[in-house]
Amino acid sequence: MSTISRRKLITSGIAATAGVSGLVVAAKLAKRYGLIPPDSGGIYGPGETLTYAAQRLLTRHSMAREFSASQVSKKPFANEVAPLGEEFQRLQQSAFADWRLTLDGMVTRPATFTLAELKSFPRRSHITMIQCEEGWSYIAEWSGVPLSHILGLVGALPQVRYVVYRSFQTDWWESMDMADALHPQTLLTLGMNGGELPVPFGGPLRMRVPRQLGYKSLKYITRLTMTDGVKQFGKGLGSAEPEAGYSWYAGI
Amino acid sequence: MRKGAGVGTNPEMAEAARKRHTFLVRVTHWLMTAAFLALLVSGLELVVSHPRFYRGETGNVNTGTLFKIPIPSSRDLVPTGYGYVMPDQNGWSRYLHFQSAWVLVLTGLLYVAIGLFNGHFRRNLLPALVEISPKRLARSVIEHLRFKRPGTEEAWSYNVVQRMAYLVVIFVLFPMIIWTGLAMSPSFVSAVPGAVNILGGQQSARTLHFFLTLALVLFLLVHIFMVILAGFRSRMRAMITGRAAEPLERA
Numbered sequence: 490m491s492t493i494s495r496r497k498l499i500t501s502g503i504a505a506t507a508g509v510s511g512l513v514v515a516a517k518l519a520k521r522y523g524l525i526p527p528d529s530g531g532i533y534g535p536g537e538t539l540t541y542a543a544q545r546l547l548t549r550h551s552m553a554r555e556f557s558a559s560q561v562s563k564k565p566f567a568n569e570v571a572p573l574g575e576e577f578q579r580l581q582q583s584a585f586a587d588w589r590l591t592l593d594g595m596v597t598r599p600a601t602f603t604l605a606e607l608k609s610f611p612r613r614s615h616i617t618m619i620q621c622e623e624g625w626s627y628i629a630e631w632s633g634v635p636l637s638h639i640l641g642l643v644g645a646l647p648q649v650r651y652v653v654y655r656s657f658q659t660d661w662w663e664s665m666d667m668a669d670a671l672h673p674q675t676l677l678t679l680g681m682n683g684g685e686l687p688v689p690f691g692g693p694l695r696m697r698v699p700r701q702l703g704y705k706s707l708k709y710i711t712r713l714t715m716t717d718g719v720k721q722f723g724k725g726l727g728s729a730e731p732e733a734g735y736s737w738y739a740g741i
Numbered sequence: 742m743r744k745g746a747g748v749g750t751n752p753e754m755a756e757a758a759r760k761r762h763t764f765l766v767r768v769t770h771w772l773m774t775a776a777f778l779a780l781l782v783s784g785l786e787l788v789v790s791h792p793r794f795y796r797g798e799t800g801n802v803n804t805g806t807l808f809k810i811p812i813p814s815s816r817d818l819v820p821t822g823y824g825y826v827m828p829d830q831n832g833w834s835r836y837l838h839f840q841s842a843w844v845l846v847l848t849g850l851l852y853v854a855i856g857l858f859n860g861h862f863r864r865n866l867l868p869a870l871v872e873i874s875p876k877r878l879a880r881s882v883i884e885h886l887r888f889k890r891p892g893t894e895e896a897w898s899y900n901v902v903q904r905m906a907y908l909v910v911i912f913v914l915f916p917m918i919i920w921t922g923l924a925m926s927p928s929f930v931s932a933v934p935g936a937v938n939i940l941g942g943q944q945s946a947r948t949l950h951f952f953l954t955l956a957l958v959l960f961l962l963v964h965i966f967m968v969i970l971a972g973f974r975s976r977m978r979a980m981i982t983g984r985a986a987e988p989l990e991r992a
Contacts, residue, residue: 533833536840544928551932556798564803569818618799620927622831623816624791624947625801700928734832740928741839 498678508527523650527719527727528737531672541738548740551666553699556616561682562627567689570658570708577657577709585693590677594653597644605615608679610634613704615674617699619706622739629690630683633676640670640715651713653722654696657709664719664729664737665698665705677710683740700738704730761897762984769852770980772844776955779841780927784954790815790831793881794951842922849915865899866908872901891971896985900919903967910960914953918931921950 519525524542528534580587590602614632636652653664669675678695679686686692691708698705719727726736762770792810793800800806802819813823815830856862871877881902891900899907923929924937924946940946968976979985 492929495763533836533840535845536836539843540839544926548928548932551928553927553931554937560798562799562801562804564801566801566803618927618943620925620943621791621801622835624946625793626788626943627801700931702927704744734836736839741926 501595506688514733526736527664527725528731528740533736537736537738540741541564544740545666545668546686548700549673551700552613553617556618556628558616558630560628561616561630562722565627565629567687568604568621570689573657573688573709582687584670586591588693588711590710591712592639592643592715593712594648594716595646596715597646598642598644602639604679607634607677607694610638612679613673613676614680615676615699617674617697619697619699619703621703622735629681631676631678631679631699633678633695633697635673636675636677636696637652637671637673639677639713645715648717650717651715651719651727653714653719654707654710655712655714656707657711659709661729663696663705663707663730664716664722667702669698669705671672672700673719678706690707700740704735705739755964760937760983761979764983765852765855767980767983769848772848773852776841776845776848777961779837780845781958783838783841786830786834787838789813789827790829791819792821794818794839794948795944796941796948797944799809800944810916821875842919845915849919853911866911868901868904877901885967888970895959896975896979897973906960906963908955914957914960918950918953921946921953925950979992 490499517543519538521711522545524545526537526541529538536593572612585604587706588604590607591599592601593599600622606663611634613635614629614630618626618628622628640649640652649667651664651666652670653662665675674697676697678691678697679693681687681692687697691706694710696707696710713724716722719725723729724732726732728738788810789812792812792814793806794801794808794810795804796807809821812821813825813827814821815827817826872881878901881900884900885902920936921940923933924940925943930937930943937943937946940949975985
């Protein structure tokens with residue numbers, strides 16, 4: 490009996506030590522390779538971190554599914570938008586001629602673009618699904634300027650790890666990591682289904698992040714800030730969503 | 742051979758023979774139970790934000806449905822016919838759902854890996870070939886339908902219907918519900934598009950996920966009913982302490 494329990498004791502001791510040191514090493518590696526999401530604290534932190542780390546290892550370069558023109562939804566659903574206010578109406582009356590997109594933060598050439606300038610940049614379009622966390626979805630053709638092109642124009646510094654993007658609706662702000670920011674399908678969207686982007690769908694300017702749920706595709710974009718960390722924004726959880734109880738990473 | 746020959750003679754071996762469930766089976770059973778209940782509660786809560794189901798790739802309040810669940814929704818733009826909007830609980834429900842999914846998947850993988858390795862499935866769950874005859878199956882099904890209380894020998898082994906139900910749950914329903922869950926993830930399917938394309942689209946995956954939930958809930962209810970029928974205290978003791986109620990009599 491004593492030999493067996495001693496052997497068991499030694500093996501479990503080794504296993505426990507290996508397990509704990511394995512976790513420590515894994516945590517260090519995860520941090521180094523940016524596999525820990527900003528909302529990793531709290532009781533749901535372990536699940537969020539596992540999801541984000543696993544998906545970043547699996548999906549860093551993968552492309553969202555694209556569909557054929559015949560699959561475009563005839564009845565897309567714009568979802569509810571809080572009243573946009575008088576200033577937005579004023580901008581809308583002048584066909585958004587005074588809409589500005591400001592780029593700042595860790596960039597060599599901070600800039601402000603008009604919609605006309607954005608429309609003069611190289612465009613890309615894709616037919617992708619937008620999927621709400623509630624469960625509904627639709628497919629549309631989206632066209633816009635790849636975010637990676639804009640980041641190149643303003644000279645995003647090498648230490649940039651997140652792009653913080655803000656909406657005309659100041660309650661809503663978001664951020665994404667560089668895997669999504671540099672992803673070819675991530676668009677500053679100006680058009681939908683061959684026409685202008687309608688206001689209920691986020692016009693004049695919407696961020697499209699097709700590998701994540703709809704709430705990452707923020708409407709009415711006014712400002713992009715490049716940063717090496719999101720601690721100083723809001724409550725430091727990466728976006729307005731975790732502050733409202735929803736996860737920052739929405740690739741599921 | 743030595744192990745078999747030692748049963749009953751060596752006190753340690755006799756002790757081992759009274760064991761009904763191994764430590765691994767007991768720990769994974771209760772971890773899966775906790776994870777499944779958390780997934781069930783949070784999953785049903787998520788359905789409340791859109792209690793409409795569709796077939797194919799897409800669906801929303803502007804399109805037709807495959808079916809609707811006649812409950813109020815937690816979103817005011819969902820036409821439910823109720824003049825009442827439930828409180829939004831999706832934030833924590835989503836966090837809890839995916840964290841519990843990790844517990845379920847990792848526990849399940851551990852259970853299946855060790856079970857294949859140590860012969861648990863072959864020994865305890867795979868029905869003997871003779872038992873799969875229509876006559877024997879029919880008899881076992883009839884015994885179940887008559888709510889016949891299992892004999893004492895069943896405190897030590899599973900009957901054929903039970904074995905087949907457990908195998909279906911472990912190797913069909915759970916893998917399918919994990920698969921259909923992953924098929925709803927926009928990021929996962931960007932890496933593995935076949936996972937959703939085979940199912941006929943993302944909304945089909947969501948609908949299947951819901952039906953698989955119903956199948957697992959049905960299993961859970963029957964399972965609990967059978968445990969009560971067989972003797973709630975003795976079966977619970979076996980799954981908690983590992984020991985069966987009656988000592989094993991070996992002729």
